[in-house]
Amino acid sequence: MGHHTFDIDQAENLEDEGRYRYLSAEEFRSLVRPADGETLADLGSGTGFYTDLIAPDIERLYAVDVQAEMHEYYREKGLPESVETVTADVADLPVADDELDGAFSTMTYHEFVGDDALAELARVIRPGGRLVVVDWSARGDGESGPPVEEREDLSAAAGALADAGFRVTRGEERNETFLVAAIRS
Template sequence: MGFHTFDVDRADALEDPDRFRYCSGEELLAALGVPEDAAVADLGSGTGFYTDVIAPHVGTCYAVDVQAEMHDLYREKGLPATVEAVTAEVADLPLAADALDAAVSTMTYHEYAGDDALAELARVVRPGGRVVTVDWTAAGPGEAGPPREERFRVGDAAADFEDAGFAVERAETRRETFVLVARR
């Protein structure tokens, strides 16, 4: 896989409301299904496009990104009071064990997928907590998003989550994306 990061020079594209055609805010919140006091991590948060959707509905939302420059842009835009910026790789999160009620990844799974990252999610997501993943599918036509060779099929992602100790509750392929909901 490519395991690239999104070019910070193109960060404005992350604020395009057209992104909601791949995953609406309503769909994301419904898949998370967490209480108002929940602690949630947005993995690969970028400039906070989806973090901003989640933040008003949870106690704490950790905006996790490997690029400090993305956090700088997010701060310029305005960090909501419930958001904490965390500069880290998913495979090495500076969070306590069982610290999260849920984690979400929107169009970023292909950037960090691997055994170490999934083991780390199993460590920081509490038992019963969810990980919601919406990403570009390798089964799609590849008209948007990263090159097809950098993408995963939903079945492969589901198998990887199961190998990491998660139970897959939902796994479906759509035209360009897949949705995967896994519970620890």
């Protein structure tokens, strides 16, 4: 199990476009590579800030968040047609085996990481399906984001994903953040 959950009273901050300095809209789209007809999931979708970038290009996008209040915020902002909100813990998803063509998660991995959550991702993402994780890195200096001691780094995340049944295809430590892309074996 990861660390504490993002404070709903701070939800407005998730809509700040200054966040693109850590992960731009263009880079994010190119990492997720949404394709027509796919079913994807956003793990810890919050207000839908990054979800909205993917939603127009796919058939179905599960916005998964453990806090119903985040989904309320997203609904008030306006849910894209392809987005279905799912109030659930990543460790216990109401999704069938191999149902997902892929999943992604932005700035949330440290909140859900644990054996149960990673086993659940291996269950719901089909073989050959993809997973993209961008999160605050323990190698960062804490200028933004959660306390450094609550974070993972690339090496820990890549190792945990490999142990859970994913083949890591790309990994980077960057400014305050890390990026891992993987394929379900």
